[in-house]
Amino acid sequence: MAASIRQATAADEAAVIALWQAAGLTRPWNDPETDFRLALANPTSCVLVAQEAAALDGAVMVGFDGHRGWVYYLSVTPGHQRCGIGRALMAAAEDWLRARQCPKIMFMVRTDNLATKAFYAALGYETQSVETLGRRLDGR
Numbered sequence: 052m053a054a055s056i057r058q059a060t061a062a063d064e065a066a067v068i069a070l071w072q073a074a075g076l077t078r079p080w081n082d083p084e085t086d087f088r089l090a091l092a093n094p095t096s097c098v099l100v101a102q103e104a105a106a107l108d109g110a111v112m113v114g115f116d117g118h119r120g121w122v123y124y125l126s127v128t129p130g131h132q133r134c135g136i137g138r139a140l141m142a143a144a145e146d147w148l149r150a151r152q153c154p155k156i157m158f159m160v161r162t163d164n165l166a167t168k169a170f171y172a173a174l175g176y177e178t179q180s181v182e183t184l185g186r187r188l189d190g191r
Contacts, residue, residue: 074126120148
Protein backbone atom coordinates (compact mmCIF):
# COMPACT_ATOMS: atom_id res chain seq x y z
CA MET A 52 0.00 0.00 0.00
CA ALA A 53 1.49 3.32 -1.06
CA ALA A 54 -1.14 5.45 0.66
CA SER A 55 -0.16 7.32 3.82
CA ILE A 56 -2.47 7.61 6.81
CA ARG A 57 -3.11 10.89 8.59
CA GLN A 58 -5.76 12.57 10.70
CA ALA A 59 -8.49 14.21 8.65
CA THR A 60 -9.02 17.95 8.67
CA ALA A 61 -12.13 20.01 7.99
CA ALA A 62 -10.96 20.32 4.38
CA ASP A 63 -11.41 16.55 3.97
CA GLU A 64 -15.10 16.58 4.92
CA ALA A 65 -16.66 16.38 1.45
CA ALA A 66 -14.26 13.69 0.20
CA VAL A 67 -14.65 11.56 3.33
CA ILE A 68 -18.43 11.76 3.29
CA ALA A 69 -18.50 10.93 -0.43
CA LEU A 70 -16.36 7.89 0.35
CA TRP A 71 -18.71 6.81 3.18
CA GLN A 72 -21.69 7.23 0.86
CA ALA A 73 -20.04 5.32 -2.00
CA ALA A 74 -19.34 2.48 0.42
CA GLY A 75 -23.00 2.37 1.47
CA LEU A 76 -22.24 3.23 5.09
CA THR A 77 -24.57 6.19 5.55
CA ARG A 78 -28.20 5.89 6.55
CA PRO A 79 -30.98 8.48 6.36
CA TRP A 80 -31.24 8.65 10.15
CA ASN A 81 -27.50 9.32 10.64
CA ASP A 82 -26.10 12.61 9.41
CA PRO A 83 -22.54 11.97 8.19
CA GLU A 84 -21.68 15.69 8.17
CA THR A 85 -22.54 15.96 11.85
CA ASP A 86 -20.68 12.72 12.63
CA PHE A 87 -17.57 13.96 10.81
CA ARG A 88 -17.62 17.39 12.44
CA LEU A 89 -18.20 16.02 15.95
CA ALA A 90 -15.37 13.52 15.52
CA LEU A 91 -12.97 16.31 14.57
CA ALA A 92 -14.18 18.65 17.30
CA ASN A 93 -13.89 16.14 20.13
CA PRO A 94 -10.47 15.24 21.58
CA THR A 95 -11.65 11.67 22.24
CA SER A 96 -12.30 10.92 18.57
CA CYS A 97 -10.90 11.48 15.12
CA VAL A 98 -11.21 10.50 11.49
CA LEU A 99 -8.18 8.88 9.91
CA VAL A 100 -7.72 8.96 6.15
CA ALA A 101 -5.57 6.99 3.75
CA GLN A 102 -4.29 9.16 0.95
CA GLU A 103 -2.18 8.58 -2.12
CA ALA A 104 -1.33 11.69 -4.11
CA ALA A 105 -4.34 14.02 -3.98
CA ALA A 106 -7.08 11.39 -3.68
CA LEU A 107 -8.46 9.91 -0.48
CA ASP A 108 -8.48 6.13 -0.78
CA GLY A 109 -9.99 5.27 2.59
CA ALA A 110 -11.23 6.57 5.92
CA VAL A 111 -12.22 5.41 9.37
CA MET A 112 -13.74 7.19 12.37
CA VAL A 113 -12.39 6.15 15.77
CA GLY A 114 -13.23 7.19 19.31
CA PHE A 115 -12.57 6.29 22.93
CA ASP A 116 -15.37 6.64 25.45
CA GLY A 117 -13.11 6.04 28.44
CA HIS A 118 -14.07 2.37 28.64
CA ARG A 119 -13.92 1.03 25.09
CA GLY A 120 -12.67 2.15 21.73
CA TRP A 121 -15.18 2.32 18.91
CA VAL A 122 -14.69 2.24 15.16
CA TYR A 123 -17.19 3.56 12.62
CA TYR A 124 -17.35 4.16 8.89
CA LEU A 125 -14.33 2.11 7.79
CA SER A 126 -14.35 2.51 4.03
CA VAL A 127 -12.02 2.10 1.07
CA THR A 128 -12.67 3.31 -2.46
CA PRO A 129 -13.86 0.41 -4.61
CA GLY A 130 -10.82 0.56 -6.92
CA HIS A 131 -8.44 0.25 -3.97
CA GLN A 132 -10.16 -2.51 -1.99
CA ARG A 133 -8.18 -5.68 -1.29
CA CYS A 134 -4.92 -3.71 -1.46
CA GLY A 135 -4.25 -3.46 2.29
CA ILE A 136 -5.75 -0.01 2.88
CA GLY A 137 -8.57 -1.27 5.12
CA ARG A 138 -6.09 -3.33 7.12
CA ALA A 139 -3.77 -0.32 7.45
CA LEU A 140 -6.64 1.94 8.56
CA MET A 141 -7.69 -0.56 11.23
CA ALA A 142 -4.08 -0.83 12.43
CA ALA A 143 -3.92 2.98 12.62
CA ALA A 144 -7.21 3.07 14.54
CA GLU A 145 -5.83 0.47 16.96
CA ASP A 146 -2.64 2.51 17.39
CA TRP A 147 -4.68 5.68 18.01
CA LEU A 148 -6.59 3.84 20.74
CA ARG A 149 -3.48 2.25 22.27
CA ALA A 150 -1.94 5.73 22.56
CA ARG A 151 -4.92 6.59 24.79
CA GLN A 152 -4.48 3.39 26.85
CA CYS A 153 -7.72 1.95 25.54
CA PRO A 154 -8.06 -1.72 26.57
CA LYS A 155 -10.54 -2.97 23.94
CA ILE A 156 -11.85 -2.05 20.52
CA MET A 157 -15.43 -2.59 19.40
CA PHE A 158 -17.53 -1.84 16.33
CA MET A 159 -20.86 -2.77 14.86
CA VAL A 160 -21.38 -4.63 11.60
CA ARG A 161 -24.80 -5.15 10.09
CA THR A 162 -25.86 -8.78 10.43
CA ASP A 163 -26.18 -9.37 6.69
CA ASN A 164 -22.82 -7.80 5.77
CA LEU A 165 -20.95 -11.07 5.28
CA ALA A 166 -18.02 -9.63 3.30
CA THR A 167 -17.25 -7.13 6.04
CA LYS A 168 -17.53 -9.83 8.71
CA ALA A 169 -15.04 -11.94 6.75
CA PHE A 170 -12.65 -8.97 6.48
CA TYR A 171 -12.69 -8.40 10.25
CA ALA A 172 -12.36 -12.14 10.98
CA ALA A 173 -9.22 -12.17 8.81
CA LEU A 174 -7.85 -9.39 11.04
CA GLY A 175 -8.46 -11.51 14.16
CA TYR A 176 -11.70 -9.93 15.34
CA GLU A 177 -14.32 -12.19 16.88
CA THR A 178 -18.06 -11.96 17.34
CA GLN A 179 -18.75 -10.87 20.91
CA SER A 180 -21.59 -12.28 22.98
CA VAL A 181 -23.40 -8.96 23.37
CA GLU A 182 -26.40 -7.36 21.77
CA THR A 183 -26.54 -3.74 20.78
CA LEU A 184 -29.62 -1.90 21.95
CA GLY A 185 -30.44 1.60 20.84
CA ARG A 186 -32.82 4.49 21.06
CA ARG A 187 -32.86 7.80 19.17
CA LEU A 188 -32.48 10.91 21.31
CA ASP A 189 -32.69 13.41 18.45
CA GLY A 190 -36.30 12.80 17.46
CA ARG A 191 -35.53 11.23 14.06
